[in-house]
Amino acid sequence: MKTEFSQPRFTGARFDDHTLPVDVARDLAAYEILIVELAKHLYLKNHPDRQRVPKGFASNFRLDIERIDEGSTKLLLALVLSGALALTGGEQDHFAQARDLIAVCIAAPENALPAEFPKELLVHFNQLGRSLREDEALELPLPGANNAARLTQTKRKLLVLAADQVYERDISLIGYIEEVDFARSTFRLKLVDGGQSTVPMPDSFQNTARTYGGRSRHQINVVGVGTYDSWDRLQKVVSVDALEVIKNHAISARFDEITQLESGWFEGDGLAPDADEMSAVSEKLIADYPDKLPLPQIAPKQDGNLLLEWKAEGDPSLDINLTSSLASFHAFGEHGEDVERDFNLDTAGWQSLFAFLGDNIRVREA
Structure with a gap:
């Protein structure tokens, strides 16, 4: 069974041609995951006698991109339900409730978030919206309103920090390998601004680390994910997607x-x-x-x-x-x-x- 579900809209210069950059598609995957997790929470809250959601509650649910409309990049997401979930009505409503509650949460001031949105799920905004650039936003329709909730990098940060002391964002760090710890599979990166950070080291990078460790003339560009505090100070490199050597x-x-x-x-x-x-x-x-x-x-x-x-x-x-x-x-x-x-x-x-x-x-x- 397939029905129209939501029309998120991406705004910013990258979306003026009404196309969807591949790296932004991960935000839609994160949106789908958050809807599922929030729908589970709502179901259990509405059924206090149950310890688990019905079998197939999550696995039989998915969102498909049906089309991309004009107006920056405006997507029509179709809700596809299969199995037993497609035959029952009450369970379906929890996904629509989750969709609406996410938009309400994004639109709310950070000091007045909706009480029905569980704080432990705010960490999902570490993924949802992470690919957005400073001049971009993800707009989600608000229930019963003509306006939309706008998720930006700043708003995403505030939502995560409402439940945690740090938030995640994409990083691109440049410096040189000051020291290598092969036992822990990490290296210390001396940053060009004078700071330093410990970076997880993939096994495939060990020979390169041996070659360029301690050689400040050659820089390393680290692309991945890091955690930052509320003052935007890097706390930790969480994961590494790419390591590039910039010789001389x-x-x-x-x-x-x-x-x-x-x-x-x-x-x-x-x-x-x-x-x-x-x-x-x-x-x-x-x-x-x-x-x-x-x-x-x-x-x-x-x-x-x-x-x-x-x-x-x-x-x-x-x-x-x-x-x-x-x-x-x-x-x-x-x-x-x-x-x-x-x-x-x-x-x-x-x-x-x-x-x-x-x-x-x-x-x-x-």
Whole structure:
């Protein structure tokens, strides 16, 4: 048996084309789960003589997306009941009551939540609405009203904190691996803002952790779920969805900046480096630049090429001609003589260049 059940509406720039981003679909799954759990609670409250809901109460219930209407992304959710649940009327009403109570709870002030909504179920808002961005909302129709309840990231946070001291949200943390605990399968991430956090480590990441542990030059981007307190301070990394290594992040970030240049960038003059040619150079520097060498300062030149300079003995520098794939090194030797060498930046040339830099760049003593 299938009947129209609810018309939630997603608002925000991502929904202007009346499509549903895949990552937002998890909010609908969380909505379905909350309806089921709340319906169970309501059933048992209305039947105090029972200890359990009828067999098939939850398993024979589901929500299907029947269509997407215009008006940002407005979904029609159909209620599909099967088995014995489809043949009885009273049990069905609890799902509609749960749907309406969820909307009323979202619309209520956090200090005046409906008493019939159990506090222990507020934790479900850790999942429901978690994919929403700051400018987005999930609107649910309010019973007997023309307006809707608006679930935003802020409202979701307040609902969870009404029953708990922390709430969950998606995280994207960037830092370097300061220490690895293989016994506990965790590593300590030193964050770019100076803080730190212990991160669960999948078995598949252990070799990577060995390679990059203690090497602050290489950053790790942690994507997953974390718990935050009411002041939005990270308390714990709950789970990890993805771990990405950003090798030589300072070099990578600098090339990202240079890529944004347009011709005329220097007082109306100055050619913008060719994007494809610069990409080839940046990939080699990011991937293979030796850890033992100090990082260079990288500057665009007015002719559209690149200059690398090191704060080291002899003021070493490297001119890179992007068009010809040639690099010219210059420094002053111990007695003031010129130290010069040219490199053809093919695969062997890069290897020769890095080996040469290792032998000829001497860090100044403090």
